[in-house]
Amino acid sequence: MRAPLRLLCVLLLGLAGLAAAQAIDPLPFKDHAQEVRFQQLTSQLRCLVCQNENLADSNAGLARDLRHEVFEQMQQGKSDDEIKQYLVARYSDFVLYDPPLQAGTVLLWFGPLLVLLGGAVAVAVTIRRRSRRAVPATPTETGDDDW
């Protein structure tokens, strides 16, 4: 019973490895630095088809096409920003995993800070109120500060 199970595990692991190897299709990079740059850039871009994956890891046909497009533009000497701009013009800011700061994304960027500030204010108010109430309460020790 155990032997087939182990075999299955090994097979599955092998399959997973295969999938990972296929995702990174071989492209003729000029040098290692360019390959690193390519990996960095494509990992910041979202795959439109399977939206929880980045371009670097996705197996989708469109992701492959877009990787090739990015690769070609890198060969033409385009900068990372120019390539991102190219994709944003076609697929909107959605392709960027790092959303730009603009009117529509202010809440996204500063919302957590607002919540944190709100929490801090609430905590400060509560502490102040409790300590004010606690001062007259301690000498009598009636224990009315039950919360």
Next chain:
Amino acid sequence: MSRLLPFFGFLLLVALFGFGIWWNTGHDQREVPSPLIDKPAPAYALPKLDDPAQTVSKAAMLGHPYLLNVFASWCIACGEEHPVLMAEGRTLGIPVVGYNYKDAPEDAKAWLAQHGNPYDLIVADREGRTAIDFGVYGAPESFLVDAKGVIRYKRIGPFTPEAIERELKPAIAALQRETP
């Protein structure tokens, strides 16, 4: 009063999460808004599916509005949309141009022979390069292009008869009011 405070906090969270559920069931989260709406369609020159020697360009299509419908024989949702286009395509009053996306020509032709051809003209983009310019990320997608070559409306996903009535036909009517 202060004892009820956690309860109010809880109610607030219920309202927030409830809103989240309502908001996310109301629209397709996977839908990427096209930045190309009200912008000129990208220039293209694509071979015809049935006669690859002839190319169709954006410039040649100027002068009248048309619906560009991205489809492929491998695309399951296109199969769902197909009968709708067969039934409604001719009633739109504008040409319906098929955009065969990343498909083998013989597969596309066999698919159309089997299910019927709702298109006035079909262009083929076998590599999907021009589709990137259109911001296509899945099929089916449809673009309403006006007489000046500007994209006026985009539908992501299959057309339903309701969507045609509610979205496409009003958009076409608006175009026809502009250019009598």
